[in-house]
Amino acid sequence: MIYPKELEELIDYFKKLPSIGEKSAERLALAVLDFSQEDSENFSRSIQKIRNTLQKCDICGHITSTKICHICTNSYRNQNVICVVEDYKSIFRFEKIGKYNGVYHVLDGLISPIDGINPDDINISALIKRCNNLNSDDLELIIALKPTLEGEATTMYITKILKNRQIKISRLSYGIPMGAEIDYLDSLTLERALADRKEVL
């Protein structure tokens, strides 16, 4: 028994966090021990608070402290451009670019027959309903799912369901990440970059 039981417990919780190993967890727990009374109370309360106050937006599924999130209620944003994402973390990523002015739809998963995840298990029906309630003529769907078997199966499924509507559907381009060396690129990425090539002039 090197650490007091209470400290050992906190170390265990830190270890549940991504990319925090034994050593980091110890360092973090010891740092929390050095927090001021106020800081440790607030830190502790803050963990409770995010669980108790954050919920899913009724429209898009993003996490929010209100019934409808600030993106769906923002009248300056184009409610006719919907970016379809796997989870709410992707939304934070997009918002950080600061250039996207449409809204989002969180699927909360991807179709994966091998894991028993069917279209009904993810938030697709709500997306179809949303599309039905909007005017197809200037509706655009940007599917922003990861380039894996599951991501592509989900993209295909959504496209198939909506193909008879006048909706413009696109997906993110696959290709070379900025700054990468062509020489070290994996074959699949290079193949996709070739297939998704874009005319320069």
Place this chain on the structure above:
Amino acid sequence: MIYPKELEELIDYFKKLPSIGEKSAERLALAVLDFSQEDSENFSRSIQKIRNTLQKCDICGHITSTKICHICTNSYRNQNVICVVEDYKSIFRFEKIGKYNGVYHVLDGLISPIDGINPDDINISALIKRCNNLNSDDLELIIALKPTLEGEATTMYITKILKNRQIKISRLSYGIPMGAEIDYLDSLTLERALADRKEVL
């Protein structure tokens, strides 16, 4: 405003932890959001608990949930060998080796005239008192402070105060860390390794 206020708050607390930058703090806070109800309650409670239950050991100054720590009360440990450390984190480090069988004394700082930290500001008088209460004849003091100006000033001070007693006083050896390449070693470390050289036969 990319993150909900509540999440932003938690991110800020993670950022107060050592070597956790903006990006890591975001990742950690989002992971906590994915915790089960039970886990997040316990994590939160655990932070409070270490502050409310852990205190300083009356004898050595180590953190403990009891009045006297489990090292000072352990009758299998040699209470006549005292390892003097800067803070309780050093104790955890020593205990991990699992080879030290003496006890500790936490100074809670180092003498540093430039920062206005005098001998009276750290836990030296309690150490002297401890030494006075023990039989000098087989008392050993191992000073395990970092090799900086402050560490050495503190080592010198303690040694000077106790020099007229029959106490055996040593400090950790300075030298080449295991696995290091001599070619890349800094001059000061090499100089110390030379000065602290040990007879082989």
